[in-house]
Amino acid sequence: MPTHAHVIDRALDRIRAGYVFPGKTADIEAAIRRRLAAGDYEGLDGPSFCEAVTAHLQEVCPDRHLRLLWTEEPQDLNPGTQDDGRAAFLALLRAENQGIRRVEHLDGNIGLLDVRRIADAGEGGPAIGAAMQLVALSSALILDLRACRGGMPEGAALWCSHFFADDQVHLNDMYDRATDSTRQFWTSAHLPGPRYLDRPVYVLTSALTFSGGEDVAYTLQALGRAVVVGETTRGGAHPTLRHPVAEHILVTVPTARTINAVTGGNWEGTGVRPDVEVSAGDALETACKAALERLGA
Structure with a gap:
């Protein structure tokens, strides 16, 4: 088992090399090394150590994706076989x-669509299309993201594409530090399921909704295509790689940032603020009542 100091060295190396805001890495490193020297991590077991370092990382740099994670599944430390966590996440999506x-x-x-993860657009496309097919004849749609903990940016764009008529809607951009480039995300011309047009859409959120789930909620809200009902979300807008x-320890490093095409910003640190603020437990009933009123039922 490597020492806490060795783990911190490796984690800080990854943060220094990849964090989307390189100007903040010196402050991050200084703060964590100060904690290490002060003995703040002495005697902590693996999970507690990860929690403590995460709290200290986010204290100096309040980025919800910047953290150490404990995993019961042993990780392959051979750099030649690492894929930044993509294979493991795709396997999780298949299982869910x-x-x-x-x-x-x-x-x-x-x-009603209850979505807990935002799938990869490639592997997950058929399932997303099948779900949209099953609600194609409804008069209004509720997209429940209250328990959605994240997912793939391409998948978020695919979900959003189903609510617009063509491929002419600019959703957002993503700046990537590694390549110093910006990628544009537009609605898709070809979809795996039917488009859902000219009918009301409600998105349910909670204080647990995070990352890719926030992407869908924020994008549909900003473009005026959905009414967000529920609680302000957690506030994690930076796509992340895992190393x-x-x-049994991963460092998650935000390597990119999302730039919404309408607002010019994102939900990092602030979360997605609902149009109709109610407790997460009351969000479904509130959205159903609003939908029925709008439909004149």
């Missing part, structure tokens, strides 16, 4: 039905 937990038909011809720094 590409993030789609539930599709339901509610009273008043309201469709093993010990057999």
Whole structure:
């Protein structure tokens, strides 16, 4: 088992090399090394050590994606076999039905999609299309993201594309530090399922909604395509890579930032603020009532 100092060395190397805001890395390193020298991590087991370092990272740099994670699954530390966590996340998505937990038909011809992860656009596209097919004949749609903990930017763009008529809608841009380049995300011309047009859409959020789930909520809200109902979300807008720094410890390093095409900003640190603020437990009922009123039912 490597020492805490060795893990911190490896983690700081990754942060210094990849963090999307390189000007902040010196302050991050100084703060963590000061804590290490003061003995703040002495006697902590693996999970507690990760929690403590994460709290200190976010204290000096309040980025929700910047953290150490403990994993029970042993990690391959051979650099030649690492893929920044992509393979593991794709496997998780397969095990969780590409993030789609539930599709339901509610009273008043309201469709409900309960989405817990935002899938990869390639592997997850058929499942997303199938879900949209099942709600295609509804009069209004509720997209429940209250338990959505994140996912893929390409998948977020694919979900959003179903709510616009063509490929002419600019969703957002993404600046990547490694390549010093900006990639544009537009609605897709060809989709795996039917488009959902000219009908009301409600997005449910909670204080747990994070990352890719926030992307979908923020984008649809900014473009005026959905009403967000629920709680302000957690506030993580920076796409992230995962690097093993010990057999059971990963460092997550935000390497890019999202720039919304309408607002010019994103939800980092602030979260997505709902249009209708209610507790997460009341969000579904509130959205159903609003949908029925809008439909004149």
